[in-house]
Amino acid sequence: MKLVTVVLLLVVVLYVVTSVNAQGRRPPRPPGTSPGRPRPRPTTRRTTVRTTRRSTGRTTRRTTGRTTRRTTGRSTRRSTRRTTRRTTGRTTRRSTRRTTRRTTGRTTRRSTRRTTRRTTGRTTRRSTRRTTRRTTRRTTRRTTSRPSCNEVCTDDFQPVCGTVVRDGRIINCNFSNQCNLDNHSCQRREVWTSTRGNCAQKSSNRDCA
Numbered sequence: 001m002k003l004v005t006v007v008l009l010l011v012v013v014l015y016v017v018t019s020v021n022a023q024g025r026r027p028p029r030p031p032g033t034s035p036g037r038p039r040p041r042p043t044t045r046r047t048t049v050r051t052t053r054r055s056t057g058r059t060t061r062r063t064t065g066r067t068t069r070r071t072t073g074r075s076t077r078r079s080t081r082r083t084t085r086r087t088t089g090r091t092t093r094r095s096t097r098r099t100t101r102r103t104t105g106r107t108t109r110r111s112t113r114r115t116t117r118r119t120t121g122r123t124t125r126r127s128t129r130r131t132t133r134r135t136t137r138r139t140t141r142r143t144t145s146r147p148s149c150n151e152v153c154t155d156d157f158q159p160v161c162g163t164v165v166r167d168g169r170i171i172n173c174n175f176s177n178q179c180n181l182d183n184h185s186c187q188r189r190e191v192w193t194s195t196r197g198n199c200a201q202k203s204s205n206r207d208c209a
Contacts, residue, residue, distance in 0.1 A: 004059050011052045018044050149186035153179035161199035162192040166207070172199040173208035 022044055158177045162184070163170065175181040178194060185192040202208075 001063065004056070004063060007055060007059055008052075011048070011055065015048045015052070018048065149183055151179060151183055153177060153183065159196075159198050161195045161197060163195070163199075164190050164192045166190070171203045171207045172201060174198050174202055 154177070156177050160175045160178050160181050162173045162175055162181045164185075165171075173184075175184065175194075181192060181194050
């Protein structure tokens with residue numbers, strides 16, 4: 001725009017100078033001409049106006065084209081960038097969400113399966129072990145050959161001192177014979193040792209019952 005203004009000013013100055021020079025150099029009237037007839041106008045004005053219009057039009061077109069191109073380019077770039085950012089942002093968000101959902105879903109499924117397997121395996125093992133132990137104990141108790149503990153003893157009096165360790169205490173009890181000691185040991189499921197004769201120090205009747 002500054003360039004256009006300077007050109008216009010130069011053109012106007014040239015036009016003014018040319019007009020002044022033309023008026024100052026008017027030729028004298030020929031002797032046969034009448035003063036009332038209009039003189040022919042000089043063609044300088046027309047030429048100047050035409051030149052000015054052409055120059056101004058060209059300059060204006062050039063500057064307008066350049067300005068329009070710059071403005072259009074800038075606006076296009078800005079709008080393109082905005083559109084690209086929006087589109088890229090939306091696409092990135094969608095793809096990120098999808099990827100996150102897929103990854104999270106897969107990870108959750110895997111971890112859930114692993115945890116379920118571990119928990120189920122542990123619970124199954126524990127319950128199996130407990131059931132096996134209980135069943136084994138019951139079966140062992142049932143199938144183990146127990147002594148009848150009902151052996152018929154004679155009335156022979158052959159005193160025997162039976163000794164057993166119970167809860168960290170030594171218990172001594174008197175029995176009429178070895179058969180009664182064996183029956184008592186079988187019923188209490190304890191291992192008694194026997195010596196001939198009565199005990200030197202007998203325990204209470206409650207311990208010997």
